[in-house]
Amino acid sequence: MHRRVLTKPDGRRLILYARQPLPDDFVAPSPSADRHQPNPHLRWHPLRGEWVAYAGHRQHRTFLPPAEFNPLAATTDPAHPTELPAGPWEVAVFENLFPAFAAGAHDPPALDVPTAPATGACEVVVFTQDASASLGRLPLRHVELIVDVWADRYVELGSRDDVAYVYPFENRGVEVGVTLHHPHGQIYAYPFVPPVPARELEQQRAHWDRAGRSLVGDLCARELAERVRIVYDGPHVAAFMPICARYAYEVWIAPRRAAPSFAALSADERRDVARALKTVLLKYDGLWGTPFPYILACHQAPTDGALHPEAHLHVELYPAYRMRGRLKYLAGSEIGAGVFTADSVPEETVTQLQAVEVDVDA
Amino acid sequence: MHRRVLTKPDGRRLILYARQPLPDDFVAPSPSADRHQPNPHLRWHPLRGEWVAYAGHRQHRTFLPPAEFNPLAATTDPAHPTELPAGPWEVAVFENLFPAFAAGAHDPPALDVPTAPATGACEVVVFTQDASASLGRLPLRHVELIVDVWADRYVELGSRDDVAYVYPFENRGVEVGVTLHHPHGQIYAYPFVPPVPARELEQQRAHWDRAGRSLVGDLCARELAERVRIVYDGPHVAAFMPICARYAYEVWIAPRRAAPSFAALSADERRDVARALKTVLLKYDGLWGTPFPYILACHQAPTDGALHPEAHLHVELYPAYRMRGRLKYLAGSEIGAGVFTADSVPEETVTQLQAVEVDVDA
Numbered sequence: 001m002h003r004r005v006l007t008k009p010d011g012r013r014l015i016l017y018a019r020q021p022l023p024d025d026f027v028a029p030s031p032s033a034d035r036h037q038p039n040p041h042l043r044w045h046p047l048r049g050e051w052v053a054y055a056g057h058r059q060h061r062t063f064l065p066p067a068e069f070n071p072l073a074a075t076t077d078p079a080h081p082t083e084l085p086a087g088p089w090e091v092a093v094f095e096n097l098f099p100a101f102a103a104g105a106h107d108p109p110a111l112d113v114p115t116a117p118a119t120g121a122c123e124v125v126v127f128t129q130d131a132s133a134s135l136g137r138l139p140l141r142h143v144e145l146i147v148d149v150w151a152d153r154y155v156e157l158g159s160r161d162d163v164a165y166v167y168p169f170e171n172r173g174v175e176v177g178v179t180l181h182h183p184h185g186q187i188y189a190y191p192f193v194p195p196v197p198a199r200e201l202e203q204q205r206a207h208w209d210r211a212g213r214s215l216v217g218d219l220c221a222r223e224l225a226e227r228v229r230i231v232y233d234g235p236h237v238a239a240f241m242p243i244c245a246r247y248a249y250e251v252w253i254a255p256r257r258a259a260p261s262f263a264a265l266s267a268d269e270r271r272d273v274a275r276a277l278k279t280v281l282l283k284y285d286g287l288w289g290t291p292f293p294y295i296l297a298c299h300q301a302p303t304d305g306a307l308h309p310e311a312h313l314h315v316e317l318y319p320a321y322r323m324r325g326r327l328k329y330l331a332g333s334e335i336g337a338g339v340f341t342a343d344s345v346p347e348e349t350v351t352q353l354q355a356v357e358v359d360v361d362a
Numbered sequence: 363m364h365r366r367v368l369t370k371p372d373g374r375r376l377i378l379y380a381r382q383p384l385p386d387d388f389v390a391p392s393p394s395a396d397r398h399q400p401n402p403h404l405r406w407h408p409l410r411g412e413w414v415a416y417a418g419h420r421q422h423r424t425f426l427p428p429a430e431f432n433p434l435a436a437t438t439d440p441a442h443p444t445e446l447p448a449g450p451w452e453v454a455v456f457e458n459l460f461p462a463f464a465a466g467a468h469d470p471p472a473l474d475v476p477t478a479p480a481t482g483a484c485e486v487v488v489f490t491q492d493a494s495a496s497l498g499r500l501p502l503r504h505v506e507l508i509v510d511v512w513a514d515r516y517v518e519l520g521s522r523d524d525v526a527y528v529y530p531f532e533n534r535g536v537e538v539g540v541t542l543h544h545p546h547g548q549i550y551a552y553p554f555v556p557p558v559p560a561r562e563l564e565q566q567r568a569h570w571d572r573a574g575r576s577l578v579g580d581l582c583a584r585e586l587a588e589r590v591r592i593v594y595d596g597p598h599v600a601a602f603m604p605i606c607a608r609y610a611y612e613v614w615i616a617p618r619r620a621a622p623s624f625a626a627l628s629a630d631e632r633r634d635v636a637r638a639l640k641t642v643l644l645k646y647d648g649l650w651g652t653p654f655p656y657i658l659a660c661h662q663a664p665t666d667g668a669l670h671p672e673a674h675l676h677v678e679l680y681p682a683y684r685m686r687g688r689l690k691y692l693a694g695s696e697i698g699a700g701v702f703t704a705d706s707v708p709e710e711t712v713t714q715l716q717a718v719e720v721d722v723d724a
Contacts, residue, residue, distance in 0.1 A: 043605065043606045044606065045604075045606035045608070046565060046569070046577060046581065046606065047562045047565055047566070047577065047578070047581070047604075047606075048558075048561055048562060048565065048606075049561060049564070049565045050700065050701075051701065052606050052607075052608050052701075052702045052704060053701060053702065053703045053704065054704045054706075054707050055703060055704070055705065056705065056706055056707055056710070100695070100703035111605055112584050112588065112605055113605050113606055165699075167694075167695075167698070167699050169694035169695070169698050169699075170694070171691075171693040171694050176691055176693050177689070177691025177693045186694060188694070188695055188699065188701070190699070190701065194695075194699035194700050194701045195699070195700030195701070196410075196697075196698060196699050196700035197699060197700075198700075199410055199411060199700075200409045200410060202411065203408060203409055203410065203411045204409070207408070215408060215409065216409070219408065219409070222474050226474065242407075242409075243405065243473055243474055243475050244405045244406065244407035244408065244409075244410075244414050244475055245414075246407070246414050295693055295694055295697055295698055296694075296698075297694060297697070297698025297699070299698075316698065318697060318698070327539070329533075329538055329539025330692060330697075331533040331538050331539045331657055332529075332531030332532070332533050332548060332550070332657055332658075332659060333462070333529075333531070333550055333556075335558075335657055335659070335680060335692075336529070336531050336558060336657055336658075336659025336661075336678065336680070337527075337529050337531075337550065337552070337556035337557070337558050337559060337659070338412065338556050338557030338558035338559075338560075338561075339412075339413065339414075339415060339550070339552065339556045339557070340414045340415065341415045341417060341462035342414060342415065342416045342417070343417065343418065344416075344418055345416050345418055348418070
């Protein structure tokens with residue numbers, strides 16, 4: 001993998017990635033002429049015991065612009081710069097113009113609850129130059145490159161003092177609030193370990209202390225032994241609908257061994273992660289013959305300086321639909337009480353995904 | 363308040379409420395002829411450390427039927443029974459035809475994770491006979507009756523051995539997944555204390571142990587002293603946008619004193635809760651001159667047999683919009699990491715609600 005680091009005219013960083021060496025005459029464009037000086041802050045939620053991030057400037061961010069204003073397309077007319085230069089890059093990462101977390105955050109307001117600067121980073125990961133593609137339909141080698149990029153970001157962001165947790169994710173589809181259709185994901189680098197991974201790590205830690213093994217690894221092994229809910233079974237990686245699926249078509253992808261992050265995976269393992277991911281996403285799109293909206297969440301070991309032998313990399317996919325044409329709304333029970341009510345059991349819905357034939361090497 | 367308890371032909375309970383004595387010749391109808399024998403189950407989510415409820419029969423529940431099939435309207439033609447009889451009742455409660463929790467749940471599947479019968483109850487609270495009304499537009503006296511009904515349900519459901527937590531809520535608007543437009547809320551009676559209130563109680567308990575006072579009471583007192591985020595200031599009850607609001611128009615309603623539940627409130631306090639609630643909901647609808655979608659979540663003391671001096675009743679309202687015409691989607695950061703990113707600060711948005719004039723006594 002080759003990368004080239006550039007600075008945009010407004011001060012933001014842009015990193016271009018490709019399998020082949022990249023030319024060195026790239027100039028980083030920006031649709032914004034203003035100096036980038038975001039200043040988000042955190043407030044402590046005393047009743048939930050968690051931080052909430054405030055970034056007032058996000059209110060007016062780009063919302064489904066027409067295709068000719070796609071800020072994730074390569075710039076073709078220097079008079080109308082986008083976020084990306086033309087040229088032979090394959091994947092690109094740049095700092096979000098409207099970040100909820102930013103390295104330069106400073107001087108949070110003094111309030112009756114604890115506050116803090118919302119340091120960290122919000123990066124956009126442009127998966128491809130092809131605005132009409134999707135993560136699952138990219139060639140396998142290209143998906144592998146994206147896994148390599150996630151690994152690169154884990155190492156670089158995770159090494160920063162203000163970053164305790166590196167979280168790659170993708171929101172796919174207007175159903176989950178996507179504002180730009182060009183295939184892209186995001187990486188949030190939080191200055192704390194967020195509540196959901198923190199809760200999972202707590203459970204993983206208890207299992208580790210009790211059993212001396214990885215909880216995700218044990219779940220993975222049981223699925224591979226039982227084979228009822230398996231969606232992909234590779235040499236290093238499994239994808240399965242978890243026995244405790246909250247979403248009707250929820251799938252987890254995990255390496256069999258307790259690798260803590262994308263960065264800790266070997267080249268072979270990364271290839272298998274890419275194959276598992278492409279398999280699942282093609283099955284999603286094939287299920288009803290239509291793009292399948294989801295949230296993709298990558299949970300890795302924190303980069304908070306502590307040891308995390310319990311942390312086992314896994315990707316959780318939360319699809320938006322509970323059946324064809326019917327969205328799963330998170331409402332009173334899920335949001336106000338935290339209790340998921342599932343309308344189906346995974347043993348039934350998984351058979352639908354298993355039946356979808358896909359050609360990952362096509 | 364007068365109430366009449368009936369049994370539907372399918373075995374479900376129906377309770378009618380009114381200010382005036384009710385006639386004793388009601389016959390409870392049901393749109394379903396089958397014996398009601400739901401059997402939802404729970405599975406333990408080992409990674410999140412929480413229960414997930416599975417109720418496969420919910421998949422085919424009534425979805426936005428045309429008005430002539432409104433199951434929450436009073437029955438006018440005995441050949442087409444709805445859920446409710448005609449007559450002078452004002453508020454009605456009945457067991458949900460598609461419950462995620464049910465008293466008779468039994469024999470959960472044996473799986474590789476702990477399972478349990480999803481005991482408890484799911485009740486529908488029909489707010490009025492007027493299909494075109496809304497909770498906020500009901501007369502104040504009627505809203506008071508609903509508060510009395512919530513208190514009645516807390517006592518009755520909370521006294522059951524299989525109920526550890528009584529949770530009244532309302533999903534309002536198609537934006538939050540409402541399937542029936544007739545004004546109604548729900549009550550879930552969980553066999554465990556759910557994660558969100560459990561987390562809040564943990565924080566409340568820590569504050570109680572440290573300060574010897576209610577956390578919600580202290581938050582309330584500070585808002586009343588600062589007055590910046592106050593939406594309603596009554597003799598017993600305050601409504602305010604919390605300093606740590608996660609939703610752009612989030613409002614909390616709480617009695618000033620640490621009453622643990624609706625049942626623990628005096629008649630005067632209940633009247634003030636109703637007035638606060640109606641004030642907030644009218645301001646919501648008045649903000650953009652259109653019905654304002656929200657989730658209303660009532661957090662009370664658990665009924666798990668333990669003492670909960672820390673528990674302080676409060677109503678949390680989570681509106682669906684972050685600005686006019688723009689929904690707040692819970693996506694990668696909120697759902698996959700548990701970190702809310704707010705696009706506005708409450709000190710600014712609250713001024714919009716404060717400016718909406720409402721006549722609660724109209």
